[in-house]
Amino acid sequence: MGREESAAQAKEAAKAQEAANAAKKTAQRDKQWAVGVKDTSSEAEAAAKAAEAAARAAARKAQEAAEGGLPVVKAKPGGGIVMSKCKLCKKPFDPRKGCPC
Ligand SMILES: [Zn+2]
Numbered sequence: 001m002g003r004e005e006s007a008a009q010a011k012e013a014a015k016a017q018e019a020a021n022a023a024k025k026t027a028q029r030d031k032q033w034a035v036g037v038k039d040t041s042s043e044a045e046a047a048a049k050a051a052e053a054a055a056r057a058a059a060r061k062a063q064e065a066a067e068g069g070l071p072v073v074k075a076k077p078g079g080g081i082v083m084s085k086c087k088l089c090k091k092p093f094d095p096r097k098g099c100p101c
Pocket of ligand 1: 086087088090099100
C-alpha cells in the first residue's frame with residue numbers, strides 16, 4: 001500500500017463522512033417538517049444510518065491502508081518472522097529490531 005493510496009482512501013472516507021453528516025441533517029430537518037404530516041423520519045433515519053455505516057467502512061479502510069504502511073510483526077506459520085520492508089532504504093528488516101539505516 002502506497003502513501004498516495006492511503007491518502008486517496010482518507011479522502012474518500014472524509015467524503016463519505018460528509019455525506020453521512022448531510023444525511024443526518026436531512027433526517028433531522030425531515031423530522032421537524034414531518035410534524036402533523038406523513039412521517040418520513042424513519043426513512044430519512046435509515047438513509048442517514050446507511051450513510052454513516054458507509055463512512056465508517058471508508059474510514060476503517062483508510063485506517064487499514066495507513067497502518068499497512070507501518071512495519072507490522074507477523075508470525076509465520078513455521079514460527080519465523082516476516083521481514084518488513086524499509087520505506088527509506090527499501091531493504092527488508094526485522095520489524096522487532098527496526099531498520100538499522
Ligand atoms: Zn532502512
